[in-house]
Amino acid sequence: MGQAAIAFARRGWFVFPCNVQNGRPLVGGDRDDDGNVIKNSGGLHKATCDEAQIEAWWRRWPVAQIGLHSGISGLLHLDFDPRVDETVDPETGEVLSDTWTVDRLKTALLAQMGEALPATLTSVTPSGGEHHWFRMPAGDPIGNRGNLPKHIDVRGQGGYIIAPPSERTGDLDQGGKKGPGAYRWLSGDWGDIDAVAEAPASLVRILRDRTKPVADRPAQRRVTGAAPVVGDVDDDVRKYALAALDGECRDIQTAASGQRNARLNEGAFKVATLVAAGALSEVVARSSVEAAARANPGSDDERQLIATIDSGWTAGLANPRDLAEIAASSRSRRERGPPRSSRSSPPAPGSTVDGKPSSQAGGADVHVGRKGAGDDELTQECAFLPQTDLGNLQRFLRRYGRDFLYVEQWGWLAWDGRRWNRDMAVSLLGRAVQDTMRAIQEEAAFVEASGVPEPAPDGLDASQILAHEAQQQRRLDRVLKVLRDGTVITLSSTISKWGRTSEGAGHISSLPKLAEARLSARPADFDADPLLVNMANGTLEFTRPDGDRKASVRLVEPQRRHRITKAGTAIFDPTATCPSYDAFLARVQPKDEMRGFLDVWAGYNMLGDASAQKMAIFYGEGANGKGVWINTKRAILGDYAWAASINTFMDSERSRKGSDASPDLAALAGRRMVYANEAEHGSKFSDGLVKELTSDEPKGGVRELMKPPFELIITFKNTIIANTKPGIGTDHGIRRRMQLVPWDVIIPDEEQDPQLKAKLVQEASGILNRMVRGAIQYLGTGLPLPETIKEATEAYLDENDILGKFLSLCIERVPGETIGSSALHELFAAWQTWAQLLPASGKPWSPKYLASQLERKSFRKRKSSSMVWGDIWPLYAADDFVRDGRPVENDLPPPRRKAGGNAPPGPSNSGFDEDDIPP
Template identity: 30%
Template sequence: MKKPRTAPTAVIKGNREKRVAANDGAEVSEDTIALAFTAQHGGSLLYDHNVGRWFQWDGTRWQMDETDLAFDFARALARQLGDGVRALGRAATAAGVEKMARADRSHAVTSTTWDTDPYLLGTPSGTIDLRTGELSEPDRTQRITKLTGAAPAHGRPEVWLEFLRSSLADDEEMILFLQLWCGYCLTGLTTAHALLFIYGPGGNGKSVFLNTLIGIMGDYAATAAMDTFAESRNDRHSTELAMLRGARLVTASETEEGRAWAEARIKALTGGDPITARFMRQDNFTFRPQFKLTIAGNHAPALRNVDEAMRRRFNIAPFVIKPANPDRELETKLKAEWPQILAWMIAGCRRYLQDGLNRPSAIVAATNEYFADQDVFGQWFEERCVLRPGAFEAATKLYGDWETYAKAHGEVPGTAKSFGAAMRKRNLVSKSSRLLGSPQKIYTGVELPSAAVANHGAD
């Protein structure tokens, strides 16, 4: 006589693996369910251990899941394999399966796996190779996680071009530069080591330009608080930087009058060097920035140190023309042209890859003017230093004069050491001398105006 089937074995409590007997007599455990999970979802689910989230292939890109999809899959699979065994349908079992799957080599990745090819652009209609402009079918092995806000389409973006002409006084050089910049933003490259600062009074098109660019870039765009790039007494949390991983365009706005740039951070973020950051409650990880910093504001933040490294990075684009009759529907009209504007940007990208980012005369002039205004030391040197063969001045006296001038102009004078470095950039080096009696540091070939009058009078 055939023996009746026995009831499932009891669940073992504690930290040990839950193990039951399935109705067909085969033993089922969290491990066997996890293996089945991988066999079923290994090609469509990846777990990013830096972000602490699952990513699912949706047929177009790898999309970060925010709904505990993997847990739901694990629970459904546990019920299916358990064939009615209540223990396997419990949330704890599904959580155990999902946790084991995270570490499986078929699922486990880090953030460095995503969007690594700087020339590939994900769009709703497929992947574009920015070097050729060719469109191809989405490929999960390319690990693309982002899509633009529109698919490119043929046609001339007439409303967009008219907007640029009216905002930039028909300056075709400037329009071409912005086309190159927008195309450069599509890539994951940072080879230009540059940022764009769109400057001018309100109501002149800055926000329209930025909002249109953000919308077209879609997932590739990120918005950061201006505090991320402005000088602060407190260090910004590295989570702010972690949120910029993978972005190709980062925008900021609402610059405040009197604020200064966080110069060391800007140099690091635009230089292409690796950055260490972390997400909340996650470990630190290192990534190489891909984003191009594009900032709009009514006020240009101050520079504490005017050096060639900062001068090379900055591109000041003046938007100074305010339309007489603003079109309140302009952004809506431009949104209808996103596909054509994206095609315009792709054309600009291909030209950038061939010719680079050439500055037009308007940007050169505006950038030079900005740096001249920021160079308080240069202004002091021009106004207070007399260059003359045979002249000399005590280093302490020169530094004291600069210190007084700097404070009067709202500038931090810095140390005597930084003063010496600034003088060396002007080919003036201090040396020990007894020309003033006791041994002290002096500069030769330069003197203050009062000394110049006295010395000329003595002559």
């Protein structure tokens, strides 16, 4: 880990060690002469690029996580933090959950910015969140702002993130919130200086705005006429207040740097409102808050901590929390009897009396879904399951089994109402397991409320006895034993006791492992139907033409059985139009046939059908619309689209071993549209990998880090955005896959519309309709081939026919003439060096590869006293191109044609031909 930290330092990024459990800084602050900690002298303020200091740190803490100081490193990080927010319905006590996935967070940010974030270096956190890396914009550095949508944090000046390849062990066993897992790279090459994109102007404007959006400003909630409920607080309200105190103290202890003071002040305020209402003892509450603050002091000393608490505490005591309705709700539930379908509990600490998220907790009034399954029949069924871990597994499967699946190569997936979600699966699974354990108390209460059967009274006739027995059958509780002291042990009490035991960490952690075998699935089971496309308001179901029936599409409800893991962001509205997009496309692609092709290519990229086996290269100088086109489609397709590293498609000196992890390829599973930006000048496609990734055959041996391999089903189409054309092979297998799409129109600066991206976002449904029509056209007639693309592709392929250029310049085909294979290779290598057509490795083609390419062009090798090529007459000698290891700068001599009677130019005198065959 220390070597990785040093590598970052050499990149100019300031690092420091962090706790392997929770990511807090390990380096303490300096102290003054009195022994007091000097403010802002420890933690991230110790970040450095000094390799000696870094080595010393990691010798002391070898497995420490790598903290990276954002602002001082010239970076700005966006932290997308997926989670499940929970509130409690005050009427029913049901737990209401609001799931914030990474996609939902990105959609919220897109709505605020008016455009999607550009592709940039991105890392993934153990919880499934994402860190997007941007360059700090010029001007005053941006700090840790809080004016982006909920659960999207900014790390700038004074902030830090944990960088890959850090691994976290978690602090759940200590009552914390951090689970185990690794930080890993999602996209981009951190060593590439251009991998970190400029922060978009729209984002910078928002972050430099010092005012918060009105909806996000914390409101000072004052309850008029609310009186303290001292002496009238029942047990449920006390439990509510204690739970609130526990939650606030936990949040104070785990608050990140940059949010610590604000969180402490807010927590003190909330707890003080409960003290003012008489729900908590002031001594207990105040000492608990102070203890939590001391456990996470940051760089503050005792005096500063107490001052922060006093500020919030004083304001809270002046605003007592109104708990009367919570108490009334509790009494009402008791009058209704035991709960039927959920646990009975007061509203969550972060909620108001109407069950909505409190503005004090930063909540928002958003749509939430009810969690927890069960009616009387289910509760009764679960109550009589074994009181063992396997019995709890059966409880979990009956309540939540249809909502979770386990794939060995990926991990857990959870049904979120639209798709099988991988990002939030572990969090949702944890909630479901905990709810299953807590629901055992519901089972116990249900059995207890039914009563214990009573014997029939004496004197009943036969019909009365039968009626009595029928009535007693509805009583489910039983007396199991009576202790010597007279204590009665009932079935319901043993169920309740088992429920409390099951809430232990060991039973909770074992359940997901037990469930893996019962809910297993394979990667190939998902996203397998190429004609289903998930969008924001449902699933598009395409049909192929059949006889007289044309290809078509309809919108259906998302279904678990479809096993879809991806979702687009646009709403399908068949009546929507897109005038701004139509005008844009007509401007950058004036020909009808080119616009038609792009519509079909976009529609083809919606489908999971890769049978056309084509790759598109969007070629042209900047300001020509190709990036806008790609980004618009990417935004619409959501996580069906993927920004791959260009290195995935390029040839390199280091070949990938079959045992190597391939997270860049694993990330392509289930995608439909894959695109990559800008190859380096002189780079060349990896012909073999391009063929595999444009085939309709699976690619085996693909695996994520620390996961077993799986077969990658090719459902995606590849588009390369290029200002320079990468090199490519010349065999038929690669040539037939290429389509070079010219973008020749350059938009002058004065014609460029800075609001275009925002306008296109508003027209997403209309643009989606064009894509849908393109998909239907593809299903009916396949990909069109405009003459413009055909000519451009042929010219591109001819430019890359290196051997063809050599043969036309240096070789004359003369029947009966021969040349030694070594002499021919020497001539070719000299010409290739002189022509500056060497591959990325900087070395000429090998003799073996040259021979294979000559054979493709119908040249034949034969044996005499040495290995020779037949019917070849060389027009030049090797030293016409290279002398003394340097390319010749003079003009070439006239070619020595056979008809001119010149003797064939021979190779340089090496004294031995390696192809000579010994006698």
